[in-house]
Amino acid sequence: MSKVSRRAVIGGAAGVGAAAVGFGGGYALARDADVERSHVVPFRGPHQAGIVTEAQDRLHFAAFDVITDKREDVVDMLQKWTAAAERLTHGHEVTPDGAVGLGDYVPPSDTGEALGLSAAHLTLTIGFGPGLFGPSAAYPDRPDRFGLAARKPAGLTDLPAFAAEKIEPQRSYGDICVQACADDPQVAVHAIRNLARIGVGVVSVRWSQLGFGRTASTTRAQDTPRNLFGFKDGTANIRADETDDLNKWVWVDEADNPPAAQWMTGGTYLVARRIRMDIEPWDRANLLEQELIVGRTKGPGAPLGQVGEFDEPDFQVTSGRAPVIPRNSHVAVTNPKNRGGVRILRRGYNFTDGSDGFGHLDAGLFFIAFNRDSHSQFIPMQHDMSRKDAMTEYLIPNGSAHFAVPAGLKPGEYWGQHLFS
């Protein structure tokens, strides 16, 4: 891999000029290199990056349909994707000098819009959908095109239908997903765009979603952000240092699958839900009503009846004879104390996709969760939300997808290697 990054190419050119006028240029280059290094999230490791990685500020999430029946073409693309993804996460071009250095008469191998930008903590996380293994919600009559049916983990089904959702197939499902997260939207978009370009003829983008303003924290160093209802979101999320809970609730264990699906060990399941939020009616609800729906205060984000954001919710406290945290509040429905201890790792983003033509914002939360077994974690939680949660009145889920996210890569491995070999 080239050691020259997009940023260093530009910085290097500037440095030559600076060196000519004094030693300040050298200092600037060294400092640039430090900044550069700190903007890179390691691509390889026991688990894929982009799951417990400190949540970045921007998202470009893409779901792809595989449009070929040739297994070798899919493997070839995954190998090319891996090489490109590793370079992109290091702040490099897709191939060395790929944007402008390949000559006048070939299409550049890198689209170029990230030239001069740092790696911006880019992470690229891949997942495989049910449709890669045979029939699925998107294509019920599809055969097992790649001979993978026996390797499908039992946990990887299409998500069921939930009450009060309006799922649009053109915003749902997918054979492969790539979650690109970065602190610069242009870096995330550039990554997805270049992977889509590399995959031409093998995959086509089925749907994609941009997100801004993370709605979760995955480390204690991060402040809790706010969602578009104006509430702190992510307070009670699983954090990167909660190793026991991650092992229990996020990472797939060897014991979870038979030998044919061991490729999922160390992986996790990704749930994606595009949840439109009825912003205008919400804005007409009074503050107390909003807080009773969430189960927390809007200012500090404390559980009702408590003072601080990180105080434990107490569902036994009553006022008169009614619980202070209503039983149908979002926190009461989703808190582990009321769900036999079950937790999920949330990593969603706000979105605004303009207006809907009727004067309403098409805005909401692109919910992303990682869990070890969606059937015993996310799915029952979502069923309860749909049936009991007062917040549901203001939510219209219209996109839905489920992916198996394999473990991280060792040196030399490519995305999907343990599934396809």
Ligand SMILES: C=CC1=C(C)c2cc3[nH]c(cc4nc(cc5[nH]c(cc1n2)c(C)c5CCC(=O)O)C(CCC(=O)O)=C4C)c(C)c3C=C
């Ligand atoms: C099925 C899982 C969940 C969906 C879907 C979901 C959507 C959703 N949530 C908010 C806003 C908040 N959620 C909060 C907490 C919270 N949410 C879930 C699960 C789902 N949310 C869990 C497991 C939790 C943690 C509960 C707990 O342990 O107390 C909060 C409170 C702050 C926090 O802990 O994060 C808010 C606010 C919206 C707006 C939304 C869909 C658009």
Ligand SMILES: [Fe+2]
């Ligand atoms: Fe929530």
